[in-house]
Amino acid sequence: MEKVSIGLLGFGTVGTGVVRLLTKERERLEARTGCTIQLKKVLVRNKNRPRKVLIDNRNLTTNAAEVLDDPEIDIIIELMGGIDEAYRYILRALNHKKHVITANKDLMASYGDELLMEAKKNHCDLYYEASVAGGIPILRTLTDSLAADRIQKMIGIVNGTTNYILSKMSHEGLSYEKALSSAQALGFAEADPTSDVEGLDAARKMVILSHLAYSIPVKLDDVKITGITDVTREDIIYAGKLGYTIKLVGISEVNNGAIDVRVEPTLLPDGHPLASVENENNAIYVYGTALGETMYYGPGAGEGPTAVSVMSDLLSVIRNMALGVTGNHIFLPKREMHTRKESLVESQFFVRLHIKDEPGSFSRLTDLFKEQGISLEKLYQEPITGQDAAEVSIVTHRTNKVLFEKSFEIMKKLDVVLNAKYFRVERG
């Protein structure tokens, strides 16, 4: 094999990173693969948009057919995002016997199995390392390095944008809006950042991780999702006073024959390894039956790190092509499993409320928790200056989620309670 030709779909943040790496590292990459790597065509929406890296303008096109139907192109790298068009283009590429690399978790979380099956049918590779946790090689780790172990649980910070926002709100006092625009300017956020801040992007990544770790066909609808749009600087400050950091955390756990996948803002004890994961960094904590606990950490978004994952997939495809072993994706037998009932979920909870600052208010709260059989681990109270109100933060001991939620609803209706909210707390 003397030459491989690539067609790139999308030339935004990640596409730019790929072209930059290919240009800067060409000599090393070609020495490693033993062949010339040609970037033949690049599909964009707007050919006149200024680009951050120089490429021959004749290679740019707005006509997908020029890339997908070009018989000289061996490998398609899809970095456009979105679902419908990306799905059609990848399917068309596979049917033309082109190998595909994608960073698209929206697509892989919903249509991954179908596309992998199509790839196998066409003897093509379909790699998607960049789709979860940007630069961290977590998919390879699950499918190769940890393949011998039985995974029980994964806890992950898998969205760079929200972790960046929460970090900036915590440490630099930035407003939510300012932190989000900064994440967008740095290229971490999705084209529509709603999927970042509302937790959908993290949920899609947890679906992909769960498929690979347990071979259980988890659907996006099975994931309970809460984003960070209701997390305030005050929540962060008061969680901090009790020794916790708020992160958007994805949890995927198999227990007693049931699976539970959720994404929600969660309090982590300050000493928890995930609590110190800052900015756009991601980390995935994996609990293996034989191996025990391991953590995979690194940049979860951004041009350079994501491009490294895409390019590593490219090197794998070229190696497979040279060896004549493309299209060998392993399909493990699927284990059907029902989702864990909410009534079986147990956790600690952090409650933050404002109460009337009058005698007996505080004991009304503690009495209620006592009546409901929920014991408390930590309490904090301080008056709110200039108001007849007090700020109260409570961390419960581990308790049943349904019982907690019922008690919380009763508590909200107490006449001494002005407002209240709660978050889940992860064990240290």
Ligand SMILES: NC(=O)C1=CN([C@@H]2O[C@H](COP(=O)(O)OP(=O)(O)OC[C@H]3O[C@@H](n4cnc5c(N)ncnc54)[C@H](OP(=O)(O)O)[C@@H]3O)[C@@H](O)[C@H]2O)C=CC1
């Ligand atoms: N940004 C990141 O840190 C990460 C992103 N990803 C994933 O990588 C993918 C790309 O993300 P990113 O680079 O940030 O996205 P951008 O929005 O920066 O870039 C998208 C690119 O695709 C082109 N494009 C979009 N839709 C079409 C279309 N219908 N037809 C032709 N061209 C199109 C755009 O063209 P034009 O330039 O003309 O507008 C642009 O060049 C997404 O799936 C994303 O989820 C994964 C990990 C990290």
Ligand SMILES: N[C@@H](CC=O)C(=O)O
């Ligand atoms: N928007 C995503 C990009 C990488 O997947 C994120 O912020 O993590």
Ligand code: NA
């Ligand atoms: Na990755």
